Amino acid sequence: MADALRVALAGLGTVGGGVVKLLDANRELITRRAGRPIEVVAVSARDRTKDRGIDLSRFQWIDDTSALAQQADVDVVVELIGGSDGPALTLARATLAKGRHIVTANKAMLAHHGLELAQAAEAAGAALKFEAAVAGGIPVIKGLREGAAANEIGRVYGILNGTCNFILSKMEAEGRDFAEVLAEAQALGFAEADPTFDIDGIDAAHKLSILASLAFGTQPAFEHVAATGIRHVLGADIAEAAALGYRVRLVGLAEAGKAGLFQRVHPHLVPIDHPLAHVTGSTNAVVAEGNFVGRLLLQGAGAGEGPTASAVVADLIDIARGEYGPPFAMPAASLVAAEVADAGERRGRAYLRFLVEDRVGVLAEIAAAMRDAGVSIESLIQRGATADGHVLVAIVTHEGPERSVAQALERLRGSPSVAGSPLWMHILG
Amino acid sequence: MADALRVALAGLGTVGGGVVKLLDANRELITRRAGRPIEVVAVSARDRTKDRGIDLSRFQWIDDTSALAQQADVDVVVELIGGSDGPALTLARATLAKGRHIVTANKAMLAHHGLELAQAAEAAGAALKFEAAVAGGIPVIKGLREGAAANEIGRVYGILNGTCNFILSKMEAEGRDFAEVLAEAQALGFAEADPTFDIDGIDAAHKLSILASLAFGTQPAFEHVAATGIRHVLGADIAEAAALGYRVRLVGLAEAGKAGLFQRVHPHLVPIDHPLAHVTGSTNAVVAEGNFVGRLLLQGAGAGEGPTASAVVADLIDIARGEYGPPFAMPAASLVAAEVADAGERRGRAYLRFLVEDRVGVLAEIAAAMRDAGVSIESLIQRGATADGHVLVAIVTHEGPERSVAQALERLRGSPSVAGSPLWMHILG
Structure with missing residues (x-):
């Protein structure tokens, strides 16, 4: 048996806790699949004393998160802190500078600094992997980077925010208005106390910019995603749409054409016979249209402890197997700055x-x-x-x-x- | 730029021709994504003179297919001959014995000889890749081997045969009976002249046995798939099912439990609110249920020139990138012979x-x-x-x-x- 892949975990919120639980629950299976054990050796989070329902005493606790990158016995750092800049970015930079692999679920950081981090990873010969950053447990990064890699992609689009889809589905099913359903979703924990990033489409825009880069060989360009959320959709709009044969979904869509790259997150009317019309609740789904493969649909849980942890550990297994390469599917130097379509x-x-x-x-x-x-x-x-x-x-x-x-x-x-x-x-x- | 990955193509039917067309059409993009050019250097097929609509003069023509494995300048052999044994198996064995990579779309060969070939590939340190063998262009092999790798899979199931789904969808939409629709599908080229493998569920059973191996870490066991096809489904059955809130689909389902491994291909009633109920025409779809990721759905074109070529070339890109490992997700020696559930x-x-x-x-x-x-x-x-x-x-x-x-x-x-x-x-x- 090869040596264990040694993991340092930064951030012990829902996803971080899920990663620990998953590695415990499926330990033997993961060792068989990865060809070697995957072991958490060190953790860092804001509050050491918080009860997370997992035994952390077997891991080394590091107070200074950025020091994780320097730990002598670490092969991979898993960054689950969040935020486009600040400690997450500091840690990612330090990890790659040290020549170590990084796995992250941080869509905001990648949307803003993906190119820089990909360059650093390549320079270091290290992995930068982020399956968990887009659509939770659904292997959409892998689907674009590898599964559809032979294709020129015309469009990539999908339902990228579970909170919005939960709200729209509930408005649809119960004929209610936005504000009321949002309040209920917040009470149930399906929406954040500050839901701005979700309901105004920013979260989906972060994710879309990552998908677009993978699909089109362009540099991530979050600043060129036109994002509108779902605040202004009325129950009556959903009813009118239904009468016309459509359902309302917040769709993130990126398209590459002669006019350049077009990226938009916007509420759409989706024809009832389109698969996205049948995506309800907090489920996510991504469609990629390739010139040989046709229309590919990948659907599943876009968030939550288990699904997101599943994606993080899938990345760790890839690294354990030695199956990783350029983060955005091609060398960073080869990614072009796309013209922005009008x-x-x-x-x-x-x-x-x-x-x-x-x-x-x-x-x-x-x-x-x-x-x-x-x-x-x-x-x-x-x-x-x-x-x-x-x-x-x-x-x-x-x-x-x-x-x-x-x-x-x-x-x-x-x-x-x-x-x-x-x-x-x-x-x- | 690294050296080209040199490919020998055995079989120039629909899929083989598609591979040549795809590598031509998307040449520059594939080179960027693969990090090196992917070049066909030699081809072999039954009939050299047949007009396939592609220029073959630039490739070395090899009359004896099995000699492709011995060509000095070949890195990968792509086997698109078909058939569980015979020339396909001879070629696969010779290729791996020579220490070269093989990519195949041959579900029958893998269902019957997958374990032996995986052992040979591992012994040789070579790739054995077969994304095109199951569900055409949909990256289901990758989805199970890598995307869902962190999960204990409870069930994997799906619509694995496009011909059957085309027939069932048409029976459903037009209220007609099996024999009539089959005859029409044959006339249109959507069903083979001898449709036995498709409509009796054998083709789906081949594919299911491959998925089950990947999902459960078991040796491919085609002989334990109980297969029933769609010959005996009446238009009236589909109508009754619809009245009860179901659609009829030929579902291949594998399940692992305490009682052992259960594998079945059988016409099923699928609840109308299940994603598989909305898979129509020749589309394929696969669902995997993991203990952390939940329900994953992958859907797309399950056959045809473009989609199947897309999967073959995705495998070639993985090989060009050096991103390949144990064919059935874990070392062949680690695959267990599953108990057969009653x-x-x-x-x-x-x-x-x-x-x-x-x-x-x-x-x-x-x-x-x-x-x-x-x-x-x-x-x-x-x-x-x-x-x-x-x-x-x-x-x-x-x-x-x-x-x-x-x-x-x-x-x-x-x-x-x-x-x-x-x-x-x-x-x-």
């Missing part, structure tokens, strides 16, 4: 929803704005007054450039007939 | 369909047989006479041991009231 040039169909005053001429005003901007209307539904006295108008457009839709909405901005901001959802094509 | 002990729900004579006492006879064998009936539907004068009786049982169901059917065997053999489908739980 969303206005994109063609698509849109769902537009207005809350308007219940009086003569409002529909004509909206219709005129559409006409003047060159937006062709496929269907328009007006529903009776809502609780606050407004009337709901939902429009589905024919395919056309997004610029025209933006212009139509601009024409209506400030109109006294329209309450608040209209909601614009894209229709997944 | 299907009679298994508990489950069943769909039983009888075609009976339209006369007094028949239902009582069936009900008595169920009662005497201890089978508890959840629902029973009797429909008016069919075209040939029989009456259809469909029963759904409560959960119970399969042995009881087998006993009940045994009691009814030879009854003059029951026409032909009853159909027994399992309900996926």
